[in-house]
Amino acid sequence: MNVYDNLIKETLSFLQKQSFTELPVGDYDWNMLSANEFLMGKEVSFELGDRFKDSVVYHVPTSDKALIGEDKIFLLGDDLQNIKKNTNFSRVTLFNIDDIEDPNKAYIGVKKLNYERYKIIPEGYMILSSSFENKENVRVSKKAIKKGLTFETLGNIYIDRYKQLPGVNHVQVYFIVGDHDFVKDLVGVSKKVNEVTEAFDHILKNVILDCDVCPLKTICEDIEALRELHFSVNKK
Template sequence: MELYDSIIKNTIDLLSPYTPTSLAVSKDNAWPMGSLNELILKKDSKFELGGSYKPAVNYQCVTTLESFVKKDEILLYGKDLSEISTDVSFARLAFLQINNLEDDDTAYKAIKELEFIKYNMNLDGYMMRASTMDKREQVRIAKTAINSSISFESVGNAFINKYKENPLVKDVKIIFITSDMPIFKNLISNAEKVDKITLTLNHVLSNMNLDCHSCNLKSICDEVEGMRELHFKNSKTSN
């Protein structure tokens, strides 16, 4: 599954001028889950990641290349939760190394299942609000969570544990950004492209409009390595 590899590489290149803090990975140091659909009121929150109209973005990419995700890893660019006192810009990126899937339909279903994981992460005192329209992931942090020493290390471990409940996932790299980097526009563009790649994959596998000249997703097929080959393979199978 190489469809998202260009996005991963671009993200790595964008972050290359910056030095992250590497946080410890431990399945036993995961922030606990809270109640389903926990509501944290503004008066009960310490701050919001991506609040006050600051940039906030999230995307997830799968790959079969070990060189991109060699091991479970949590990287932080910027301040940790205990060091933040006001609303900040925020990004949470997830790169997943998965087993190579020969069946494309199975691969697509796996991608969608892994995407939905974030909607099941009901972390205690960590209220996520995701918008698929503008690719935002905004997080309200409760005062009680700060007082209980919540950190990106424990949050990252919770995400890794959840992802690895899926037997297809081998290794997970979680990246948190709380610094006002000038690359947020690029990250938002990447998030939009990830969605287009997944949409195009569904389009191809559904045998919808296999006429490249009239397809509004042709630019993705032309740009993304492996998509055109998948397209023609699927076209031959359907004939």
């Protein structure tokens, strides 16, 4: 799976210029819920995310261990225990997964990774996701803060839950708290990730076989792995 490799490299080119703090990877002790809880205003300590500012949440897989070769958690900005008011928030998650030769199974694997985030529900951390905008708005409860919820705990929750999926080897989670100019660049990358996934789906469905009239032609031309996938599917 190298369809998204260039986008991971582009993502890392922005992230690695920032002064992230690396948090420990290990066990966590936190209650998980089977369905999203509704937190009333008086129960909420603060909210993460701002619909009217640059923020983003997206996920990108690769089979290249040179790109993603171990589990890691990174934080830029204040940890949850130090946040006193509503603040902007972004999250980027990168995966190393098994290489899958069958393009249909590879696509299903990508969709499962994207869908899994809706099933990860830590107690006291109410997530409202917008797949259309690639954003998350989070309400963090006063009880969760009092019990000691941190981004270290959340990062380990994400790593553990994603690695329960077949074929997921490593997970790297980047938490970005506050307003940062480079986030607008990540927003641009997230849109490209969506375009590649759309092109991936388009190719597998054989919606248009004539490249000259396909609206996604430029995306395939930019990404060699998509071109190879396109021709391999057509041969079948």
